[in-house]
Amino acid sequence: MNPDTLGALPPGGRGVIASLELPSQERAWVDALGLSPGRSVTVLRRGAFRGPLHVRVDSGAELAVDAELASHVRLAAGAP
Amino acid sequence: MSDHCEAPAEAPREGASQTPTLVLVGRPNAGKSSLYNRITGGDARVGNFPGITVDVLEAPLDHEGRALRVVDLPGLYALAANGDDAETDEGVARRFLDNLAHEKTPTVLVQVMDATCPALGLRLTRDLLARGTPLVVIATQSDVLAAQGRSLDVEALRKALGVDVRVVSARDPDAKPTVLSAALAALDGAPPPRARSFDPDALGREVLRDAPRVDDEALAARARTERIDRWALHPTLGPLLFVLLMGGLFSAVFLVADPASNLVDAAVQALINVVGRRLGDGALRSFVVDGVLGGAGTVLIFLPQIVVLTVAMELLDASGYLARGVFLVDRLFRRAGLSGRAFVPLLTGHACAVPAIAATRIIRDPRERLTAVLVVPLMTCSARIPTYALLLSAFFASRGAWFRAMVFVALYVFGIASGFVASAMLRRSRTRGRTLPLLLEMPRYHAPDARVVARAGWRAAGRFVRDVGTTILAASALLWALLNVPMPAAFDHAGDTHTMPPAVARVHHSVAAGLGRALEPVTRIAGFDWRINVGLMGSFGARELMVGTLGVITGLEDVEDDDGALATRLREIRRDDGTRAYSTATGLALMAFFVIACQCMSTVAAVQRETRSWRWAGFTLVWTYAVGFALAVLTYQTARALGL
Numbered sequence: 001m002n003p004d005t006l007g008a009l010p011p012g013g014r015g016v017i018a019s020l021e022l023p024s025q026e027r028a029w030v031d032a033l034g035l036s037p038g039r040s041v042t043v044l045r046r047g048a049f050r051g052p053l054h055v056r057v058d059s060g061a062e063l064a065v066d067a068e069l070a071s072h073v074r075l076a077a078g079a080p
Numbered sequence: 081m082s083d084h085c086e087a088p089a090e091a092p093r094e095g096a097s098q099t100p101t102l103v104l105v106g107r108p109n110a111g112k113s114s115l116y117n118r119i120t121g122g123d124a125r126v127g128n129f130p131g132i133t134v135d136v137l138e139a140p141l142d143h144e145g146r147a148l149r150v151v152d153l154p155g156l157y158a159l160a161a162n163g164d165d166a167e168t169d170e171g172v173a174r175r176f177l178d179n180l181a182h183e184k185t186p187t188v189l190v191q192v193m194d195a196t197c198p199a200l201g202l203r204l205t206r207d208l209l210a211r212g213t214p215l216v217v218i219a220t221q222s223d224v225l226a227a228q229g230r231s232l233d234v235e236a237l238r239k240a241l242g243v244d245v246r247v248v249s250a251r252d253p254d255a256k257p258t259v260l261s262a263a264l265a266a267l268d269g270a271p272p273p274r275a276r277s278f279d280p281d282a283l284g285r286e287v288l289r290d291a292p293r294v295d296d297e298a299l300a301a302r303a304r305t306e307r308i309d310r311w312a313l314h315p316t317l318g319p320l321l322f323v324l325l326m327g328g329l330f331s332a333v334f335l336v337a338d339p340a341s342n343l344v345d346a347a348v349q350a351l352i353n354v355v356g357r358r359l360g361d362g363a364l365r366s367f368v369v370d371g372v373l374g375g376a377g378t379v380l381i382f383l384p385q386i387v388v389l390t391v392a393m394e395l396l397d398a399s400g401y402l403a404r405g406v407f408l409v410d411r412l413f414r415r416a417g418l419s420g421r422a423f424v425p426l427l428t429g430h431a432c433a434v435p436a437i438a439a440t441r442i443i444r445d446p447r448e449r450l451t452a453v454l455v456v457p458l459m460t461c462s463a464r465i466p467t468y469a470l471l472l473s474a475f476f477a478s479r480g481a482w483f484r485a486m487v488f489v490a491l492y493v494f495g496i497a498s499g500f501v502a503s504a505m506l507r508r509s510r511t512r513g514r515t516l517p518l519l520l521e522m523p524r525y526h527a528p529d530a531r532v533v534a535r536a537g538w539r540a541a542g543r544f545v546r547d548v549g550t551t552i553l554a555a556s557a558l559l560w561a562l563l564n565v566p567m568p569a570a571f572d573h574a575g576d577t578h579t580m581p582p583a584v585a586r587v588h589h590s591v592a593a594g595l596g597r598a599l600e601p602v603t604r605i606a607g608f609d610w611r612i613n614v615g616l617m618g619s620f621g622a623r624e625l626m627v628g629t630l631g632v633i634t635g636l637e638d639v640e641d642d643d644g645a646l647a648t649r650l651r652e653i654r655r656d657d658g659t660r661a662y663s664t665a666t667g668l669a670l671m672a673f674f675v676i677a678c679q680c681m682s683t684v685a686a687v688q689r690e691t692r693s694w695r696w697a698g699f700t701l702v703w704t705y706a707v708g709f710a711l712a713v714l715t716y717q718t719a720r721a722l723g724l
């Protein structure tokens with residue numbers, strides 16, 4: 001798995017979204033839900049058996065994010 | 081404003097379409113439905129699960145002598161089409177707005193925005209402004225904002241957007257005049273500026289005045305949610321808790337529903353006694369009492385179960401737990417080609433498939449939704465319960481209560497498992513395609529509002545009586561006719577019935593019995609004789625008619641409040657050669673058939689409504705009957721080989 005993605009963050013880990021590497025339709029949807037570039041996200045927990053991630057966005061929203069989808073959310077390099 | 085309108089070249093679709101219309105739009109969970117209820121005094125379902133408002137609700141309103149129409153749309157995140165088909169909540173909303181524009185209905189968009197996170201709502205504002213329709217922005221949940229010690233800079237927002245902005249709380253009665261006056265001013269005023277460029281994130285941050293003090297209450301709410309989630313989403317305890325909760329839910333349906341059903345049954349019986357006495361003893365009495373009232377009783381007996389399950393679902397939803405359920409089961413559901421979102425309709429399907437099929441609209445992917453529509457009918461709906469109970473007491477009476485309870489649980493599990501198998505097969509064939517990744521808001525935990533929950537239960541009861549009741553009444557009336565009209569003598573193979581009471585003899589010579597006998601050569605390999613065949617014909621329209629039909633055939637008038645008597649009777653039925661007609665194998669085969677077969681016209685109609693295709697409706701009927709029968713044969717022959 002790419003080490004610079006949301007999918008690679010351990011529980012408690014935090015990062016700033018750099019880009020969404022998704023087809024444009026899906027990108028718009030993910031963006032509209034609040035996972036947009038520039039936002040800082042914290043992984044609260046990961047579901048069992050590569051289940052979804054439970055993340056908190058700095059807007060205050062909490063989301064369940066599919067693990068596969070999370071691996072397409074690229075984070076800015078370096079610790080925030 | 082409509083008095084200088086020319087008569088339209090094309091008549092508008094509906095008479096009301098020129099009524100000035102207020103359309104509530106906003107993200108899921110923004111608070112649209114709460115506001116709609118506040119304004120119209122209506123009872124739109126207020127939910128915590130994103131995407132729960134899937135139908136367009138509307139209500140007429142008279143405001144200071146002016147006739148208006150208020151519409152509550154499903155939630156939308158963005159208005160720019162992003163590949164959704166017309167069936168998703170966003171598709172429904174978009175199509176509705178396009179229609180209004182097409183019909184030139186005077187429209188004002190009322191964007192409902194969660195005041196506590198304006199940045200999210202402002203994205204949608206940008207899309208809405210681009211339409212050029214009159215617009216007002218209502219930032220709601222101001223009480224929550226205030227509790228957090230924060231405030232919204234309304235002036236800055238107005239200036240940046242170029243439209244009116246108001247801050248309200250749906251819990252406050254003043255919200256109604258505030259929203260209406262702002263909306264009407266926008267409707268009558270100049271159209272909003274079309275092109276506004278602003279960055280939703282930056283503007284959102286700018287207008288949200290943060291608390292000078294630490295907002296204890298918001299922190300406490302967040303801490304509470306975190307504390308609950310530590311248990312509810314714990315890697316091992318979470319799933320365990322989930323299973324316990326679901327188990328508890330089904331037991332509750334079971335335990336609470338039984339005494340309540342007896343009460344309803346007693347009431348219907350009392351009515352039957354009163355009406356029956358007035359009608360004398362002829363065919364009219366038989367039709368009204370056995371056909372119509374008996375059928376109505378069959379419907380009403382399920383009412384408590386539907387209400388209990390709906391209320392339980394409502395509590396799960398309003399508390400915020402439903403989204404956690406989705407989080408927990410997503411991985412498992414993916415094995416069957418579904419996503420966690422299918423959890424809600426499949427759970428609802430355990431009460432009744434009809435509302436569950438409507439609930440599949442929260443699934444965004446059209447092919448996944450179609451799959452869910454097709455497998456929902458396999459869930460053990462409450463209408464199967466009486467037949468299961470009858471068969472269990474008829475054929476497993478000697479095994480003890482625990483054994484029967486285990487078989488009962490096994491039947492539930494069997495229903496779910498068959499749904500998963502069917503889904504996995506469909507997703508590899510007709511509905512092949514990838515399952516959209518899960519992305520779902522996890523709402524804070526809330527204490528449910530008792531009134532909202534009660535209203536939901538009430539509404540579910542009404543819908544059940546309307547949707548299912550009509551089918552059952554029609555099916556009961558038809559069944560009555562088939563059981564009472566005699567078969568032409570040439571085709572009647574009933575044999576000697578002189579020793580039977582006249583009512584029972586009439587049934588033996590009826591058209592239904594004749595048809596049942598005609599089917600016997602085929603159904604015998606599943607252990608079904610003509611009596612069971614008639615029961616199955618009787619329950620073709622609605623499976624809950626099975627018990628009553630068997631009761632009539634076996635010559636017992638009053639079966640519903642005493643399963644025991646009918647169970648004994650079934651066990652004792654003899655063939656012409658004096659051997660017992662039914663064995664445990666027959667009971668098991670019949671159960672297998674009931675798990676799979678879609679003996680419910682209301683469900684078939686719901687599949688048609690949702691897929692807009694008679695082919696899928698017919699497919700549901702044909703495959704479930706074919707597979708159900710095949711499974712019955714397999715069960716019967718295996719059980720016989722094992723000596724049961």
Ligand SMILES: Nc1nc2c(ncn2[C@@H]2O[C@H](COP(=O)(O)OP(=O)(O)O)[C@@H](O)[C@H]2O)c(=O)[nH]1
Pocket residue numbers: 106107108109110111112113114115125126127128131133155220221222223224248249250251526
């Ligand atoms: N405290 C408070 N809660 C609100 C208000 N408006 C909505 N809610 C809650 O927010 C949640 C979502 O509301 P709902 O009306 O279903 O939102 P919709 O999805 O936009 O229709 C529910 O739990 C409501 O009880 C409000 O003004 N104040």
Ligand SMILES: [Mg+2]
Pocket residue numbers: 109112113114125126127132133155
């Ligand atoms: Mg709603």
